[in-house]
Amino acid sequence: MEGRFTDPGATVHEFADEVLVRCPVCGGCALVLAQVGERADDWADRRKHTRRLLRCGCGYAKDELRGCRVFGGPVDPYFRLPLWLVADCCGGRRLWAYNLAHLDLLEGYVGAGLRERTAIPRSMSLVERLPAWVKSAKHRAEILRTVRRLRASVPAGPLPRAAGR
Numbered sequence: 001m002e003g004r005f006t007d008p009g010a011t012v013h014e015f016a017d018e019v020l021v022r023c024p025v026c027g028g029c030a031l032v033l034a035q036v037g038e039r040a041d042d043w044a045d046r047r048k049h050t051r052r053l054l055r056c057g058c059g060y061a062k063d064e065l066r067g068c069r070v071f072g073g074p075v076d077p078y079f080r081l082p083l084w085l086v087a088d089c090c091g092g093r094r095l096w097a098y099n100l101a102h103l104d105l106l107e108g109y110v111g112a113g114l115r116e117r118t119a120i121p122r123s124m125s126l127v128e129r130l131p132a133w134v135k136s137a138k139h140r141a142e143i144l145r146t147v148r149r150l151r152a153s154v155p156a157g158p159l160p161r162a163a164g165r
Contacts, residue, residue, distance in 0.1 A: 003113060005108050010125060018098070020099050028057045029153075029154065030053060030055040032054075051079065072129075074096040085098070085102075085154070089142060095150070109130070
């Protein structure tokens with residue numbers, strides 16, 4: 001058990017500018033990116049931007065103007081592709097993350113002995129919306145093992161990036 005975790009107040013939408021997914025062609029790790037210069041701080045603006053799907057291994061790429069469909073599940077909210085960072089955990093429940101930063105947040109929260117809420121008044125943060133089984137201390141060891149397994153599944157080489165990033 002590590003020390004202290006202070007909720008940064010981040011929402012799941014803040015992790016959606018770079019989402020690791022399974023390539024629809026080869027099944028390898030691919031990346032869904034907000035186009036260069038189109039990162040938005042406002043969730044409403046994020047829904048309107050062009051997304052780029054890139055895969056280094058097979059060379060697959062696709063650009064589309066995609067509105068957000070569904071946030072908060074083990075699929076990419078734009079192309080609706082399965083996430084790369086998803087695994088069964090704690091009796092068949094699914095642990096998932098959009099990217100490594102999202103996984104870092106989950107690991108920090110679950111591994112902390114002291115969990116503090118943010119003092120910033122916002123709508124409910126990602127941490128506040130986590131299911132009870134993730135928040136439960138009895139699942140800590142299994143969740144942390146699953147997080148390590150997910151992190152190890154990310155290819156060691158560079159992930160695809162949009163030009164200019």
